[in-house]
Amino acid sequence: MAREVPEREQQRLRLEGVGRRYGRRGRWVLSGVDLEVAPGALIRIEGANGTGKSTLLRLLAGLDAPTVGRIVGRPRTAYVPERFPAALPFTAADYLMHLGTVHGLSRPAAADAADEWLERFGAAEHARTPMSELSKGSSQKVAVAQALLAEPELLVLDEAWTGLDDPARGELEGAVVERTAAGGAVVFVDHDPRRLAGRPDATYAVVEGTLNPRTGNGDAHADGPHVVVRAQGPAGTAPPDEVTELAALVEEAAGDAHRITVPESRSDAVLRALLGARPPWHVVSVEPEPEPAPASVPDLARGIVPRPREPESIETESP
Numbered sequence: 060m061a062r063e064v065p066e067r068e069q070q071r072l073r074l075e076g077v078g079r080r081y082g083r084r085g086r087w088v089l090s091g092v093d094l095e096v097a098p099g100a101l102i103r104i105e106g107a108n109g110t111g112k113s114t115l116l117r118l119l120a121g122l123d124a125p126t127v128g129r130i131v132g133r134p135r136t137a138y139v140p141e142r143f144p145a146a147l148p149f150t151a152a153d154y155l156m157h158l159g160t161v162h163g164l165s166r167p168a169a170a171d172a173a174d175e176w177l178e179r180f181g182a183a184e185h186a187r188t189p190m191s192e193l194s195k196g197s198s199q200k201v202a203v204a205q206a207l208l209a210e211p212e213l214l215v216l217d218e219a220w221t222g223l224d225d226p227a228r229g230e231l232e233g234a235v236v237e238r239t240a241a242g243g244a245v246v247f248v249d250h251d252p253r254r255l256a257g258r259p260d261a262t263y264a265v266v267e268g269t270l271n272p273r274t275g276n277g278d279a280h281a282d283g284p285h286v287v288v289r290a291q292g293p294a295g296t297a298p299p300d301e302v303t304e305l306a307a308l309v310e311e312a313a314g315d316a317h318r319i320t321v322p323e324s325r326s327d328a329v330l331r332a333l334l335g336a337r338p339p340w341h342v343v344s345v346e347p348e349p350e351p352a353p354a355s356v357p358d359l360a361r362g363i364v365p366r367p368r369e370p371e372s373i374e375t376e377s378p
């Protein structure tokens with residue numbers, strides 16, 4: 060049974076004018092980011108490769124500090140990093156029990172929570188396996204279990220579904236829905252546009268260092284049907300900026316191809332931008348986006364309060 064988190068007792072995380080660059084002369088990876096994460100909110104962060112999504116999530120998780128701006132109101136936070144340090148000198152159960160006690164659980168409660176989450180993710184048989192001997196998938200199950208077992212007020216997931224088998228992926232989606240229903244906030248990045256489709260209270264895209272709200276209700280897929288454009292450009296190049304700004308999601312595919320998910324209403328503009336690039340991109344295919352899988356847990360009303368932005372920084376949705 061999930062621990063309820065009364066809203067009035069929770070810290071509300073706020074990013075105010077946050078900028079981050081690596082090194083004194085490095086480029087600004089993020090700049091002028093304002094964001095408020097309300098209790099119970101489910102927030103999706105999108106963006107092309109290397110735009111700064113992980114940088115933003117590390118700031119949200121409290122593992123990194125802004126170069127400028129400030130972060131206030133730290134809730135009890137747990138984080139699943141993009142790369143989990145698997146070669147730790149513990150068995151899976153001992154590691155989870157240790158993490159549970161760090162998060163304030165008694166040893167028996169931490170041991171019970173460790174067993175419960177390993178069971179839920181189908182990894183109970185690996186409880187006594189040293190972490191260094193776990194497969195990538197089992198190690199990822201431990202990574203998500205360590206974040207969930209203390210029932211955090213804020214859960215930050217950086218591509219946490221990657222490497223999990225199908226049942227564990229479904230289990231993690233269910234756990235996210237449970238967490239938000241219990242009043243916890245969840246912020247996630249995932250390369251699959253169908254992940255938790257229709258559920259986020261807000262979706263933001265990181266574009267050229269700024270955080271742009273997607274649509275009125277925050278769901279990237281609320282703006283009508285989408286198409287998937289597969290396109291190939293010169294080796295090692297990212298799609299033109301105009302494409303990244305118009306698309307709901309840009310992902311690298313096999314070879315030098317990119318998979319670009321875009322609202323149907325903007326697909327002509329994306330194709331024009333690809334074909335008009337110098338040198339032009341080769342459009343391999345244009346297909347309707349597959350239907351998302353139906354959600355398994357009843358929907359629940361939740362509140363998200365995006366911080367007000369300066370008018371010039373609001374992304375307008377072109378028809």
Ligand SMILES: Nc1ncnc2c1ncn2[C@@H]1O[C@H](COP(=O)(O)OP(=O)(O)OP(=O)(O)O)[C@@H](O)[C@H]1O
Pocket residue numbers: 081088106107108109110111112113114115141
């Ligand atoms: N610790 C670091 N030191 C120096 N540069 C870094 C560091 N972490 C990230 N960067 C740089 O910051 C930029 C944004 O990286 P980040 O990992 O946040 O992007 P991302 O959107 O999560 O990318 P991906 O989708 O590939 O995971 C990249 O140019 C990256 O090389």
